[in-house]
Amino acid sequence: MTKGHITMPGLRERNIASAKAAIQICAMQLFTTKGYAQTTVEQIAEAADISPSTFFRYFNTKEAVTLHDNIDPIIIDAFIKQSPSIPTIRAMRNAVQELSSTLSTEKKQIELQRFKLLGADPLLKNKAFGKTADSIDAFADIIAQRVGKNPNDIAVRNLAGAIVGVMVAALQQAYKQPSMAIFEGDMDAALARLEQGLEL
DSSP: OOTTOOOOOOHHHHHHHHHHHHHHHHHHHHHHHHOTTTOOHHHHHHHTTSOHHHHHHHOSSHHHHHHOOSHHHHHHHHHHTSOTTSOHHHHHHHHHHHHHHHSOHHHHHHHHHHHHHHHHOHHHHHHHHTTHHHHHHHHHHHHHHHHTOOTTOHHHHHHHHHHHHHHHHHHHHHHHSOOGGGTTTHHHHHHHHHHTTOOO
C-alpha cells in the first residue's frame, strides 16, 4: 500500500450521495412543517418528485432518512484531498474547516433540523450514535491508506477511535442545543484539543 494513495469516490457514488441528500432535504422540510410521525414515505417521495419505489432504492424506511449522515462523506472527501505531508489530526481539522466554509447555509440548516429531531427522539438518537463503530471503521480505512498501514493496525484504530470520539462528543452537545456553533468552531475546537493531547 503506497502512502498517500487514496481512492476517490467514483461518479456513481457521488450521484447516489447527491440523490440521498436531495431526498433528505425534502424529508426534513416536511418533518419540520408536518411533524415526523405525521409524515409518510409517500409524501416525502412526492415532495422530492420521485416515486415511492425510487425512494426505497435509497432508503429502507422513513427512519433511515433521518439517520442518514450527509456530513461524514463530505468530511472524508475533504480529508482525502489533504496533502500526505500534513499530520493526520491537522488534516482532519482542515477538512472540518473546509466543510464549515463551503457548506451552504441551507444545508447547515437542514442538518440542524436533523439534529433537533434526533435530539428529541431517544430511540433515533441512540440509533444515530449506534453507528459510531461504522464511523470508526470508515475513518480507520482512510487513515490507513493515508499512512500506508493496515486498517486493523492498533495505532490506526486508536487514532480513528479518538477522532470519532471527540467528534461524537461535539455532536452530542449539538443534538441537545442545535446551533451554527457546530459548524463555526465547536467541531474544530474538539479536534484541536485532541491534537494537543486532551490534557486538562
